[in-house]
Amino acid sequence: MEKMTEVYILGGFLGSGKTTLLKEIIRQENEAGRKAAILLNELGSVSVDTERLGQDVPFKELLGGCICCTIQDKVEVQLHSLLSEHELDAIYIETTGAAHPVEVLDSIMSPLFAKKLKYRGIITVVDLLRYRDRNELSPQLRQLLIEQVQHADFILLNKQDLVSELEAGQLVYSIQAINPEAISLLTTQAKVSLSSLQKMKMKKKNVHSQLDVHSHLHLQAIVHSFKKSIDQTSFEEWLRGLPDTVYRMKGYLSFTNSEQPYLFQYSYGMPIYMNEFIKMPLNLVIIGEDLNEEEILCQLAELEENSVL
Numbered sequence: 001m002e003k004m005t006e007v008y009i010l011g012g013f014l015g016s017g018k019t020t021l022l023k024e025i026i027r028q029e030n031e032a033g034r035k036a037a038i039l040l041n042e043l044g045s046v047s048v049d050t051e052r053l054g055q056d057v058p059f060k061e062l063l064g065g066c067i068c069c070t071i072q073d074k075v076e077v078q079l080h081s082l083l084s085e086h087e088l089d090a091i092y093i094e095t096t097g098a099a100h101p102v103e104v105l106d107s108i109m110s111p112l113f114a115k116k117l118k119y120r121g122i123i124t125v126v127d128l129l130r131y132r133d134r135n136e137l138s139p140q141l142r143q144l145l146i147e148q149v150q151h152a153d154f155i156l157l158n159k160q161d162l163v164s165e166l167e168a169g170q171l172v173y174s175i176q177a178i179n180p181e182a183i184s185l186l187t188t189q190a191k192v193s194l195s196s197l198q199k200m201k202m203k204k205k206n207v208h209s210q211l212d213v214h215s216h217l218h219l220q221a222i223v224h225s226f227k228k229s230i231d232q233t234s235f236e237e238w239l240r241g242l243p244d245t246v247y248r249m250k251g252y253l254s255f256t257n258s259e260q261p262y263l264f265q266y267s268y269g270m271p272i273y274m275n276e277f278i279k280m281p282l283n284l285v286i287i288g289e290d291l292n293e294e295e296i297l298c299q300l301a302e303l304e305e306n307s308v309l
């Protein structure tokens, strides 16, 4: 019988740690001598995570929309080309943080792959801080967060380092109450062993049933491409002035006061800068709700214009 490729869907809110998890899994897959590939879906029209995941892993991207709504038809094409180009043990599909995992599952359940792909289940990464403060989100996003938990087969309760032990305990309890069947695990930096992921059992899902939340969340992805270095202090001032509805940013930045560019990550109001040694296109992706795109792009252009070397 032809070998079947395992498929895992990775879901979870914006910035919860999906890419971090993927890096960790791919490292372990390589160590185990297995060949794994990635299908990455991003809301923005440019991908920032591609470089973070490394060059040697088979990789396809679905950019500029969400698998579950706007670019469903492209999924089949990308899966087909991954399977025809490589002998794969596993494919990991990283969904956008705005995706509903069951709808993603629905879109990849194609008869074309019935004998080639073995769906292993949905892994949801939960950002414990975000989950703790979920009442600050819009009702639609809060509902999405809950449904991402409800439909998971394996839940990583990530960013354990950011909550107290007592809070972590309470959050585990509350998440397990929503989905008692899934395996749930507290993690920091999404550290989980491949063998525990492989123990997951996929729940029966009625993928065609009407879901409570639909994809029409008002999430936007704004992309700005910098042409030159910018002033770090002005950038940080700009960050402080952003509305709370900016949930996530990522991109590459170059500052006038430093030689090296940075990989910039922002989730839940927290900016992180990491040295980047390769020259990358200076794209910044901003994801949020009800954002004034024109104003944001204008502010960034102005910031760039006023930055002198």
Ligand SMILES: Nc1nc2c(ncn2[C@@H]2O[C@H](COP(=O)(O)OP(=O)(O)OP(=O)(O)O)[C@@H](O)[C@H]2O)c(=O)[nH]1
Binding pocket: 012, 013, 014, 015, 016, 017, 018, 019, 020, 021, 096, 097, 158, 159, 160, 161, 162, 187, 188, 189, 190, 248, 250, 265, 266, 267, 272
């Ligand atoms: N403190 C802390 N930070 C973490 C942890 N796991 C991931 N992060 C950071 O959280 C940020 C977002 O992580 P990613 O792995 O990029 O999240 P993601 O879910 O892939 O993000 P999107 O694709 O934009 O939805 C990065 O800056 C990570 O370094 C954790 O356990 N603790």
